[in-house]
Amino acid sequence: MTNDLIGVVLGIQIEEGLDLSWYKDKRILVTGGAGFIGSWLVEALVRLGARVYVVDNLWRGTLDNLKKTDGTYWIDLDKQFVLGDLREYHAALSACLQTSPDMVIHLADIVAGIDFVFANEPFLFRANMLINTNVFSAVREAGVTNLVYLGTACSFPKQLQKAPGGTPLVEEQTYPAEPESAYGWSKLMGEYEAELLGKNFGIKVGILRLHNVYGPRSILSRKRSQVIPSLIRKAVRYPKEDFIVWGSGRQARDFVFVGDVVDALLRLPLKGMNQGVIQIGTAHETTIAELAREIVNVSGKQIPITFDETKPEGDGGRSGNYGKARRILNWRVFTPIEDGIRQTYEWAYDQIVNNNIDLEK
Numbered sequence: 328m329t330n331d332l333i334g335v336v337l338g339i340q341i342e343e344g345l346d347l348s349w350y351k352d353k354r355i356l357v358t359g360g361a362g363f364i365g366s367w368l369v370e371a372l373v374r375l376g377a378r379v380y381v382v383d384n385l386w387r388g389t390l391d392n393l394k395k396t397d398g399t400y401w402i403d404l405d406k407q408f409v410l411g412d413l414r415e416y417h418a419a420l421s422a423c424l425q426t427s428p429d430m431v432i433h434l435a436d437i438v439a440g441i442d443f444v445f446a447n448e449p450f451l452f453r454a455n456m457l458i459n460t461n462v463f464s465a466v467r468e469a470g471v472t473n474l475v476y477l478g479t480a481c482s483f484p485k486q487l488q489k490a491p492g493g494t495p496l497v498e499e500q501t502y503p504a505e506p507e508s509a510y511g512w513s514k515l516m517g518e519y520e521a522e523l524l525g526k527n528f529g530i531k532v533g534i535l536r537l538h539n540v541y542g543p544r545s546i547l548s549r550k551r552s553q554v555i556p557s558l559i560r561k562a563v564r565y566p567k568e569d570f571i572v573w574g575s576g577r578q579a580r581d582f583v584f585v586g587d588v589v590d591a592l593l594r595l596p597l598k599g600m601n602q603g604v605i606q607i608g609t610a611h612e613t614t615i616a617e618l619a620r621e622i623v624n625v626s627g628k629q630i631p632i633t634f635d636e637t638k639p640e641g642d643g644g645r646s647g648n649y650g651k652a653r654r655i656l657n658w659r660v661f662t663p664i665e666d667g668i669r670q671t672y673e674w675a676y677d678q679i680v681n682n683n684i685d686l687e688k
Contacts, residue, residue: 332367332542332543332585332586332589332670333367333370333371333374333586333589335586336371336586336589336590336593337371337374337375339590339661340590340593340594343657345594345597346597347375347593348376349596349597350372350375350376350377350593351375351376351377352376352377352378353377353378353429353430354377354378354380354426354427354428354429354430355372355377355378355379355380355428355429355430355431355432356380356381356382356422356423356426356428356430356431356432356471357369357372357379357380357381357382357431357432357434358381358382358383358413358419358422358431358432358433358434358435358458358462359382359383359387359388359433359434359435359436360379360380360381360382360383360388360393360434361381361383361385361388361389361390361392361393361408362383362387362388362392362434362435362544363387363388363392363540363542363544363545363546363585364434364477364540364585364588364589364592365381365383365388365392365434365435366388366392366393366544367542367544367585367586367589368432368434368589368592368593369381369393369401369402370393370401371589371593372593373401373402375593378407379401379402379407380402380407380408380409380422380425380426380428381393381402381407381408381409382408382409382410382411382413382418382419382422382435383408383409383410383411383435384410384411384412384413385410386437387439387546387551390404390408392544393408407426409421409422409425409426413435413457413458413461413462414454414457414458414461415461416461416464416465418461419461419462419464419465420461420464420465420468420469422465423465423466423468423469423471424469427469428471429471429472429473430471430472430473430474430475430596431462431466431471431473431474431475432475432592433459433462433463433474433475433476433477433521434477435458435462436455436458436459436477436513436514436517437450437451437454437455437458438451438479438510439546439550439551439552439553440550440551440552440553440554440557441553441554441573441639441640441641442573442638442639443550443551444508444509444510445508445639445641448508448509448510449509451509451510451513452509452510452512452513454513455510455513455514455517456513456516456517459476459513459516459517459520459521460520463520463521463524466524466530467524467528467530471530472529472530472531473530473531473533473596473600474521474524474525474530474531474532474533475532475533475534475535475592475595475596476517476518476521476532476533476534476535477534477535477536477537478514478515478517478518478534478535478536478537478604479510479511479514479536479537480496480536480537480538480539480581480606480608480645480647481506481507481508481510481511481514481642482501482504482506482511482512482514482515482518482536483496483500483501483506483511483645484500484501484502484503484504484505484506485505485506485507485642486505487500487645488507488642488643488644488645489642489643489644490643490644491577491578491579491612491614491643491644492579492612492644493644493645493646494648495581495608495610495646495647495648496606496645496646496647496648497606497648497650497651498536498603498604498605498606498651501515501604507641507642508641518534518536518604521534522534522603525601531600531601532600532601533595533596533599533600533601533602533605534603534604534605535588535591535592535595535599535604535605535606535607536604536605536606536607536647537583537588537606537607537608538580538581538582538583538606538607538608538609538645538646538647539553539554539555539580539581539582539583540582540583540584540585540588541553541555541556541582541583541584541585541667541668541671542584542585542586542667542670542671543585543670543671543674543675544585544674545585545671547559547560547675547678547679547684547686548685548686549686554573554580554615554618555582555618555622555668555671556671556675558570558572558618558619558622559622559668559671559672559675560675560679560686562622562623562625562626562628562630562672563626563672563675563676563679563680564679565626565628565630569633570619570623570630570631570632570633571633571634571635572615572616572619572632572633572634572635573615573635573638573639573640574615574634574635574636574638574639574640574641575634575636575640576614576615576616576619576632576634577614577615577616577643578614578615578640578641578642578643578644579612579613579614579615579643579644579645579646580612580613580615580642580644580645580646581608581609581610581611581612581613581645581646581647582609582613582618582664582667583607583608583609583660584662584664584666584667584670586661586662586667587607587658587660587661587662588607590658590661591605591607591652591656591658594656594657594658595656598655598656598657599655599656602655605651605652605655605656606647606648606649606651606652607647607649607652607658608646608647608648608649609646609647609649609660609664610646610647610648610649610660611646611664612644612645612646613664614644615640616632616634618668619632620632621664621665621668622668622672625668625669625672626672
C-alpha cells in the first residue's frame with residue numbers, strides 16, 4: 328500500500344460514492360504541506376484536480392516529500408511553493424494574497440518527540456500561538472472563505488489520561504481544560520481561535536483533532552522523531568543503535584495511520600464544516616511495550632527490548648471515540664496497526680539503508 332497510499336484512500340472514497348469532483352479546480356493552500364501529513368494530502372488534492380499551493384519553512388518538512396516516483400514534483404515549486412516562516416505575519420498574509428485560495432488547510436505547527444516537547448515548552452507554545460493566530464488573521468484579511476485546522480488529542484485534560492484502560496474519550500470532555508503540555512495548550516487555543524473565525528466572520532471552519540499519527544514520511548531523526556518512527560529507526564539500525572524504549576512501556580496511545588487521516592481530511596470539507604471539533608482516533612489503545620514488540624516482530628531480528636524509566640513517558644493512556652467522525656464524515660478506521668507498522672518499517676528501512684538519510688537533523 329505504501330507505494331500507492333493515496334490511491335487506496337481515493338479508491339475507498341470513490342467506492343462510497345463521495346462527490347470528489349468538488350475539489351476539481353479549487354485553489355487550496357496547505358500550510359506545512361511539505362511535511363509528513365501535508366505531503367500526502369497535497370498528493371491527494373493534486374490527483375483530485377485541485378490547484379494546490381504549499382507554504383512551509385522546511386523545519387520538519389522536505390521538498391523530497393513532494394516528489395513523485397519519477398523524480399518530478401506534485402506541484403510546480405517555482406509557482407506553487409512558498410518558503411515562509413508563519414511565525415511572521417507577513418509570511419502568512421503574503422502566502423494567502425499570492426495564492427488567492429478558496430480554502431486554507433492549516434497543518435503547520437512546531438512539534439517533535441516527547442523529549443523536545445517538554446524541554447522546549449515556552450518556545451513551542453509561543454511558536455504555535457504565533458503560527459495559528461497569524462494564519463487565522465491572514466485568512467480573514469485575504470477574504471478566504473474556508474479554513475481547515477488540525478488539533479491534537481494532547482489537548483484533552485491530563486486527568487483523563489493518567490493510565491491506560493480508560494473509556495475512549497469524546498470531544499465534549501475537552502473542558503474544563505488542563506492539557507499536560509504546552510503543545511496541547513497551544514493546539515487547544517488554535518481550535519478556539521479557529522471557531523471564533525467561524526462564529527464572528529462567516530468563515531466555514533472544519534476542525535479535526537488527531538490522535539497519534541504515524542506512517543511513511545514521518546521524521547526518523549534522533550532529535551525530533553516521535554515514538555513509532557523512533558523505535559522503527561532503532562530496529563532498522565540494530566545493533567548499531569540500542570533498542571531502548573523511553574518510560575515504563577505501560578503508557579498507551581491511540582495510533583492512527585496517516586492514510587486514514589488523509590481520508591478524514593478529504594471528507595471534512597465535503598461533510599464536516601461548521602460541525603465543531605471532530606476527533607480522529609481508532610478507539611483502541613496500544614501500550615508502548617506492545618508497540619515495541621510489534622516493531623521487533625516486523626523487523627525479523629532478535630532484538631532485546633530495554634525500558635529506560637528515567638526518561639519521560641507523557642500521558643498514561645488515551646484513545647478516541649470516533650463516533651462523531653463516523654456519524655458526520657462516514658469515516659472509519661481501515662488500516663490495522665499491524666499493517667501500518669509494516670508499511671512504515673518498509674519505508675524507513677529503504678530510507679535508512681538504501682538512501683542513507685541524515686538521522687542527526
